Amino acid sequence: MIGIYLSGTGNTKHCLEKLLSIIDKDAKMIPIEDPNSVEEIISNDEVILAYPTQFSNVPFMVRDFINKNSNIWKGKKVFCMTTMGAFSGDGTGCAARVLRKHGAIITGGVMIKMPDSVCDSKMLKKSLDENRRIIREADEKIERIGNNMHNLGKYPQEGLSFISHVAGLMGQRLWFYNKTTDYSTKLKISDSCVGCGKCATSCPMENLIISDGKAISNNRCAMCYRCISSCPVKAITLLGNEVVEQVRYEKFVG
Ligand SMILES: Cc1cc2nc3c(=O)[nH]c(=O)nc-3n(C[C@H](O)[C@H](O)[C@H](O)COP(=O)(O)O)c2cc1C
Structure with missing residues (x-):
């Protein structure tokens, strides 16, 4: 298993690290921008792809990576993990749909609430205590789902249903769509x-x-x-x- 991630302010990196420590202590994790990321995906059957939600969508950099390397996904078992500041109807589904098009098998998805990384907006500012509580709750959730994955082979399916798709689209993605179509x-x-x-x-x-x-x-x-x-x-x-x-x-x- 290999963990591939994009993380700006460290939230997604932390969440992936915690999940891997429960489900596969020997698994490597590597940032998406690392020159070896493609090779690592090729040489592993199972991939956890982790990224932050941006405007209820997959960051363009991640989508671009998936599409540019379209030939590496066929038959790969991919679990999508997203982090978010507040809401993401189908943050995982956005990448899952693109991956499926390239032949990947989506094993599940999880969306974890973490501190909001947009630090140039007063509206999104939270107190230190609030952010600490959010991280505590995120850790508890990862422990819960990680144990289910490891002990029972039960993978969560968050953000992958049709209802989640509509929630993501109507909740935010439609209004901000033009922000996520390019760098x-x-x-x-x-x-x-x-x-x-x-x-x-x-x-x-x-x-x-x-x-x-x-x-x-x-x-x-x-x-x-x-x-x-x-x-x-x-x-x-x-x-x-x-x-x-x-x-x-x-x-x-x-
Ligand atoms: C440009 C941008 C757009 C974002 N859009 C959303 C969003 O639509 N919904 C949400 O809940 N969080 C949103 N966030 C918050 C991040 O998804 C969240 O803070 C994430 O945990 C950051 O992870 P990182 O530290 O690994 O980059 C956005 C952040 C950025 C920078």
């Missing part, structure tokens, strides 16, 4: 950028470069919020215009 060109870098390069080295798309001491976006942003949540001077925004509070999984634990 984003909307990343903003303010004059406070000090050109430290942290964003450039962490971007899963290699979308950012440093030129003349400032970060520049090449308009291929995966909207993962990794750069926004780790910029030391809070110079980067995407959906909002000001970083309210940087959100990263490790800030809420320990």
Whole structure:
């Protein structure tokens, strides 16, 4: 088994790590942007694909990866895991449908509520205690489903039904559809950028470069919020215009 994931602020990485620690301690996990990710999928029969919900959809970067490597999925058993800040009718189903088209066998899906990674919106801000509680509950859910998967071979089917499909579509995806059909060109870098390069080295798309001491976006942003949540001077925004509070999984634990 192999775990493949996209994670901007660490939520999805944590959830996948926890699930694998229960169902297959020997399984490797690898970020989707790793040059070996395709080879790893090819050499494993079972894959857990984990990603954050974006606008009730699968992030374009993940869909692009699935489609560009369309020939590797035939006969693979794939379990889809998504994390979300609040709601995702069929966050798992969005990738599952594309994977099925390429011949994958979908074994199940799970959607886990985690802290919201959009840290440039006041509306989505939660207190430290609230985020800690959300993570505690997420961990409990993963333990529950992980034990069922491992001990009983019972895989959850969250987000994969027709009803979930309609809920995802009507709840959000339709209204924001145009935001998830390509990489984003909307990343903003303010004059406070000090050109430290942290964003450039962490971007899963290699979308950012440093030129003349400032970060520049090449308009291929995966909207993962990794750069926004780790910029030391809070110079980067995407959906909002000001970083309210940087959100990263490790800030809420320990
Ligand atoms: C661009 C963007 C869109 C998002 N859309 C949704 C959404 O539609 N529903 C939801 O519940 N959470 C949404 N979220 C929140 C993330 O899915 C959630 O915080 C996730 O756990 C982040 O995982 P990560 O830390 O692994 O990147 C969105 C986050 C971003 C950055």
